Amino acid sequence: MTIAFEVIKECKDTRARVGRLYTPHGVVDTPVFMPVGTQATVKAMSPEELEEIGAQIILSNTYHLYLRPGAEIIKEAGGLHRFMHWNHPILTDSGGFQVFSLADLRQINDEGVTFRSHIDGSSHFLSPEKATEIQMALGSDIAMCFDECPPYPASYEQVEKAVKRTSSWAERCLEAHRREDQALFGIVQGGVFRDLRERSAAELTALDFPGYAIGGLSVGEPKRLMYEVLDYTVPLLPASKPRYLMGVGTPDALLEGVKKGVDMFDCVLPTRVARNGLALTSSGKVVVRNARYARDYEPLDPECDCYVCRNYTRAYIRHLLKANEILGLRLTTYHNLYFLIRLMAKIRTAVMEGYFLKFAEEFMAKYLEKEV
Numbered sequence: 001m002t003i004a005f006e007v008i009k010e011c012k013d014t015r016a017r018v019g020r021l022y023t024p025h026g027v028v029d030t031p032v033f034m035p036v037g038t039q040a041t042v043k044a045m046s047p048e049e050l051e052e053i054g055a056q057i058i059l060s061n062t063y064h065l066y067l068r069p070g071a072e073i074i075k076e077a078g079g080l081h082r083f084m085h086w087n088h089p090i091l092t093d094s095g096g097f098q099v100f101s102l103a104d105l106r107q108i109n110d111e112g113v114t115f116r117s118h119i120d121g122s123s124h125f126l127s128p129e130k131a132t133e134i135q136m137a138l139g140s141d142i143a144m145c146f147d148e149c150p151p152y153p154a155s156y157e158q159v160e161k162a163v164k165r166t167s168s169w170a171e172r173c174l175e176a177h178r179r180e181d182q183a184l185f186g187i188v189q190g191g192v193f194r195d196l197r198e199r200s201a202a203e204l205t206a207l208d209f210p211g212y213a214i215g216g217l218s219v220g221e222p223k224r225l226m227y228e229v230l231d232y233t234v235p236l237l238p239a240s241k242p243r244y245l246m247g248v249g250t251p252d253a254l255l256e257g258v259k260k261g262v263d264m265f266d267c268v269l270p271t272r273v274a275r276n277g278l279a280l281t282s283s284g285k286v287v288v289r290n291a292r293y294a295r296d297y298e299p300l301d302p303e304c305d306c307y308v309c310r311n312y313t314r315a316y317i318r319h320l321l322k323a324n325e326i327l328g329l330r331l332t333t334y335h336n337l338y339f340l341i342r343l344m345a346k347i348r349t350a351v352m353e354g355y356f357l358k359f360a361e362e363f364m365a366k367y368l369e370k371e372v
């Protein structure tokens with residue numbers, strides 16, 4: 001069994017649950033936030049720092065690593081874990097989403113996707129088989145099916161076509177998948193159309209994947225619409241298997257997603273906004289680049305106990321960012337990831353001890369009260 005999941009404790013007044021995901025590279029306590037390491041590194045962080053802040057599992061990506069350095073080099077290096085010196089679980093996305101969001105003009109048909117590299121414009125082709133082969137070569141613990149994520153908004157016909165392709169491609173990925181020590185997760189599509197979500201979930205759960213992602217969300221739809229789709233999509237997925245909501249990562253969305261029964265999340269947001277000088281704090285967002293912090297000798301978050309908040313001031317971090325000093329990016333990234341990973345630990349404790357709903361309400365009241 002490449003991967004096993006057990007629900008440890010269910011919340012009595014929401015769909016939240018605490019679980020444990022057993023993978024070849026270790027155990028993951030869920031709900032979990034997964035830092036994104038697009039090019040085989042979580043930008044500005046060393047693997048040791050990721051361990052220090054409690055990161056349990058990180059993401060990487062078929063599209064990026066296929067283009068550079070190439071799956072062959074990573075395979076020759078002994079796989080992605082050895083290549084990047086990360087000896088804990090890794091989940092790889094299949095590249096479908098990145099082709100649509102990054103690559104230049106592309107041509108998509110039932111066979112797969114032809115696209116031009118965003119790096120050097122060279123022409124490439126990705127199919128369910130190829131995306132599966134690349135992930136087997138990378139050796140991630142969890143691989144994702146090659147899917148089609150329609151944009152938002154999209155017509156019913158467009159979304160229906162993506163559902164049909166996603167289901168047919170899921171079968172082809174299952175067919176091509178040969179690694180016993182790697183789990184393949186299915187991805188449910190269907191946009192914001194309930195009947196298409198039901199169809200996609202039925203077709204994918206029939207294939208009996210060890211875990212399921214909810215795709216096609218966090219693509220520009222209003223948050224309340226994403227929550228509505230979650231309300232009727234999560235119950236369509238087997239309760240005994242992990243549920244992964246792709247691309248979601250603000251504190252409020254993480255709390256809502258956990259409340260609705262989601263176990264796994266990923267988002268580039270905390271690392272990306274960090275590089276723009278925005279820190280996540282328990283009282284809301286602090287844009288530490290702003291002049292107002294030039295003489296502010298408080299930590300990024302006075303209530304945070306991380307290495308950065310114990311040793312540096314907003315004034316110093318602002319100075320580093322304004323001076324384009326690399327340490328500035330490192331400190332804001334370190335804190336933002338610590339903040340989200342710490343939030344997930346607090347959520348797990350709250351569910352275990354039966355006060356999750358109260359915790360969520362109190363956290364949100366404080367977090368949304370102001371842009372500090």
Ligand SMILES: Nc1nc2c(CCNCC3CCCCC3)c3[nH]c(NCCc4ccccc4)nc3cc2c(=O)[nH]1
Nearest residue numbers: 038059060061093094097149215216217218246247269
């Ligand atoms: N297969 C697949 N992936 C999806 C992703 C990529 C998840 N992150 C992977 C990660 C791997 C390593 C490289 C980076 C990506 C999504 N991301 C979002 N929203 C992000 C919205 C967002 C939020 C903040 C900032 C930018 C974008 N919706 C998504 C839907 C899908 C989907 O249906 N299918």
